[in-house]
Each structure stands twice: as structure tokens, then as C-alpha cells.
Amino acid sequence: ETGVTQSPTHLIKTRGQQVTLRCSSQSGHNTVSWYQQALGQGPQFIFQYYREEENGRGNFPPRFSGLQFPNYSSELNVNALELDDSALYLCASNVRGAGTGELFFGEGSRLTVL
């Protein structure tokens, strides 16, 4: 069974640029969530995708957007990058309607905005 995988693991961008982060959910999982973790803070919920549609969103501006594909993998896109977007971006997957509600997290993509 393959766990949640994310790419890239590290990347550096400059202010104003755009970034795309990718996530492959754990085998059999149909729901993907994205979290942002700033240094020294707990992860903060960005949004969740189920059946290729956004289903639940945290307090993040529209320049944070995402996609889910038929194979349940997902992308997080951030436009017009700001310095405060520097963080670890975590992807998590689970099975909607089954299981115990636990989320399975990937190792994250660390984004640095200069």
C-alpha cells in the first residue's frame, strides 16, 4: 500500500510568482485535504477535495486554488505569491464515508518565497 506522496519536497519562488504543488493520495482514498504550516505553528486547513470538487475551505484567499483528478490525486495552486506564503504545505487523504476519520498525511512540500 502506497502512502501519501507529495512533490516537490522543496522549492524556492519569488514574490508575485505562481506555484503548483502535487499530491498523490494513499491507495483507495477518495478525499484529499491541503494544510499550510508556518514555522512554529500547527497546520492550518486550506481546503478539501472530493469527487473532483472543492468541499470545505478554510480562511484562505481565492489565490489559493486546487484541483482533484479522476485518480484522486490533487494539485494546490497559489498565485501572486507573498512572503507570508512561505510554509510547509501538507496534503492528507482519507476515505469519505468509511474508516475512523483519521487523516493520512504526506511529508509536505516546503515553499520558500523570497
Next chain:
Amino acid sequence: DAKTTQPTSMDCAEGRAANLPCNHSTISGNEYVYWYRQIHSQGPQYIIHGLKNNETNEMASLIITEDRKSSTLILPHATLRDTAVYYCIVRVGGLNSGGSNYKLTFGKGTLLTVNP
């Protein structure tokens, strides 16, 4: 989701039991207590969860008070690899719930340092 309060940091000697407390005085009847941990530079890892009964698995035990306003995560024999930030989270559990019910609201957690 109910708010939780945890100590910022704790120390534990290797081989001894680590007892991590969590207060959740505003927990609702349909909210579960979940524990996750995050080892440095890794993603959070699920440990255990419970509603009102004490729970035990291969990783830890969860003790929930009768009034459900607090709980304790117990690592029975802490090892150096248990050094991590431990998050106590309360949220509505259950199956077939809407997207928001799968959202986890993390606080800052407790940094547990296991010393040799």
C-alpha cells in the same frame, strides 16, 4: 470544533511513561478527541482517538475523564523516537459526514522531548 489547551512543552526520561494532558472543556457530545503527532520535518501522524471510553492501541492509551472535559495521552514506554509535537484535537467524528467534518483544527501542540 471545540478548542483545546495543551502545555507548550514536556520532558520525559527514556523508558518511562509519558503522560500528555489536554483540556477541552467546551467539547460537545458528538465530538471525538483525536491525537496526532509530528516528528520534526515530517507530516502529522495519527495516534489514537476516542469518544468517551478509554482507548488503547499499539502506540498509546487515551484516558478521557468522565465529564469529557479533559484527556491524557499515555505513551507507556517512551523512546527517543517519540520526541515530537503532540496535537490534541476535538472534532465531530463519524462516517458519511460532510467535508468540513474532516477538517482538523490544530493548535500549537505539546513538544515532548524524550531524554536518554
